Amino acid sequence: xxxxxxxxxxxxxxxxxxxxxxxxxxxxxxxxxxxxxxxxxxxxxxxxxxxxxxxxxxxxxxxxxxxxxxxxxxxxxxxxxxxxxxxxxxxxxxxxxxxxxxxxxxx
Amino acid sequence: xxxxxxxxxxxxxxxxxxxxxxxxxxxxxxxxxxxxxxxxxxxxxxxxxxxxxxxxxxxxxxxxxxxxxxxxxxxxxxxxxxxxxxxxxxxxxxxxxxxxxxxxxxxxxxxxxxxxxxxx
Numbered sequence: 468x469x470x471x472x473x474x475x476x477x478x479x480x481x482x483x484x485x486x487x488x489x490x491x492x493x494x495x496x497x498x499x500x501x502x503x504x505x506x507x508x509x510x511x512x513x514x515x516x517x518x519x520x521x522x523x524x525x526x527x528x529x530x531x532x533x534x535x536x537x538x539x540x541x542x543x544x545x546x547x548x549x550x551x552x553x554x555x556x557x558x559x560x561x562x563x564x565x566x567x568x569x570x571x572x573x574x
Numbered sequence: 575x576x577x578x579x580x581x582x583x584x585x586x587x588x589x590x591x592x593x594x595x596x597x598x599x600x601x602x603x604x605x606x607x608x609x610x611x612x613x614x615x616x617x618x619x620x621x622x623x624x625x626x627x628x629x630x631x632x633x634x635x636x637x638x639x640x641x642x643x644x645x646x647x648x649x650x651x652x653x654x655x656x657x658x659x660x661x662x663x664x665x666x667x668x669x670x671x672x673x674x675x676x677x678x679x680x681x682x683x684x685x686x687x688x689x690x691x692x693x694x
Contacts, residue, residue, distance in 0.1 A: 468636070499678075501680035501681075503619075503681075505619075509686075510669055510684035510685065510686055510687060511611075511619065511669075511681070511684055512684075513674070513680065513681060513682045516674065516678065516680040516682075517678070517680075522682065554618065554619055556619075556621075556680065556681075558678060558679040558680040561621075561624060561633040561679070562621050562633065562635050562636070563609075563621040563624065563679050563680075564621060565611075565618060565619040565620065565621065566618070567618045568618045568619070
């Protein structure tokens with residue numbers, strides 16, 4: 468199975484900050500990577516797919532980049548609603564593994 | 575309204591069985607690959623199972639292979655997860671999720687989840 472490793476596990480930031488979360492795959496997955504946002508007690512929400520494609524309705528302050536084994540999710544000008552846990556997921560081949568998550572906290 | 579609604583969760587003893595259901599509405603269910611993803615209390619997301627539009631392709635995580643079976647009934651706009659030989663470590667919220675594209679196994683629509691608790 469392909470292993471997905473996110474860093475950092477926890478990130479403290481302030482409203483208005485720019486933050487970056489990294490996701491590394493144990494082998495090349497080309498551009499087949501998705502990012503999700505999850506808030507406590509809620510289902511995950513798709514933000515980005517195919518590494519950089521923004522899901523409809525997701526604010527443009529979210530962006531994704533990368534290919535092969537290293538990917539990033541960037542959020543510019545953090546808003547109060549952005550404090551949540553973020554997961555990457557490879558959709559290159561089954562099993563469609565997720566990263567362990569990055570909790571974005573208010574500083 | 576486009577939605578997925580899970581049901582069938584509950585408390586079960588180790589070694590027991592449970593069948594989860596996911597009812598889809600508001601979109602052409604038979605045109606989409608479907609999935610189950612779970613989340614243990616306080617933990618991250620874990621992909622469990624996937625099934626293609628016509629059930630031609632079925633995949634299960636190693637952690638549930640031989641114990642869980644995914645299926646679907648396109649006439650009823652529903653998918654299912656039959657869970658046998660349940661273990662304490664299967665305790666989790668189980669989410670039903672739609673794969674966005676035929677060749678893109680990323681999940682654009684999720685249900686609210688159903689809690690499965692395995693405990694004696």
